[in-house]
Amino acid sequence: MMRFLLPLLLALAGLGAGVGAGLFLRPAAEAAGPDHATGGEGAADAHAPAAEPATEGHSANPEEQPEYAKLNNQFIVPIIEDGRVASMVILSLSLEVPPGGTEQVYAVEPKLRDGMLSVLFDHANAGGFRGAFTEAANLVALRRALLEVARSVLGPTAIDVLITDIMRQDS
Template sequence: MLKYVFPILALVIGLASGGTAAVFLSKSDDGAASEAHGASPTDQTVAKGTAEDAQQETGSLEIVKLPSQFVVPVIIDTRVRAMVILTVALEVEAGRGDLVRSLEPKLRDEFISELFGLAALDGFNDEIITRQTLELVKRALSQRSKDVLGVQNVNVLITDMARQDTF
């Protein structure tokens, strides 16, 4: 009989403690964040206002995330030694997002050919992704996106870049 009571008792105690923690944490989320950082609600309103002002000064920009990642093999001595995986988004003027989405296949083709070219020129041979590598990739992809879109105000955002070595 005891072997049935103990698991049920442990389950009830676990559920009760989890529910209690959820209640306490959900009630304190709004006030705790501002109290912990010493920010009053008016400070948060001012911060939101400055962010909106900054966006208006730079003009309206739209960020279009390309839906799937780019996977680039790093080949050394005729063997795949690593894979570089990138997630890319484009920052364009407001209203140009539809243009980016309509030309996405062409952009992906240009980007992947540029990335394979960089890999062939030993652009990804470093053991870790460096700032120089990141800047090299951003410059190359920005130029390709300007060529494809015919727009000069394009900024490439690399939202994720990782290297996975193979063994």
């Protein structure tokens, strides 16, 4: 009987210490408004995330926040040196569009991918993916050229081009 008593006492002491620490370390309760106490409409708003400050060209209203249309497949760009493939660059791109604009992006995705691949091939042939290819100036020029193509296909629906993944694999 004694050999069961010691583990039981240790378990109870650990449980008590855990509960005490939890009560002691919990965050202080914020002042609750009258709606929060009654469960009224304000109770739902009490847990809503705070609105972020408006950024340039975008509204702080969540209903007017832009959407992001991720292009379905990655872009694979070969880097040719001395007539052979020296490396491959793999990119994932997304387009920032106004609310409801993703359907328009997916409707013209083949044409959009064709234009973007042309830009990526030109960038590769100009040496844009050699050396420190992730340098800010390099990526700004690439984004600008990709956005130009996106706007030529989508018009003002294309707000920005986002490079979500980029990788170079040397052979």
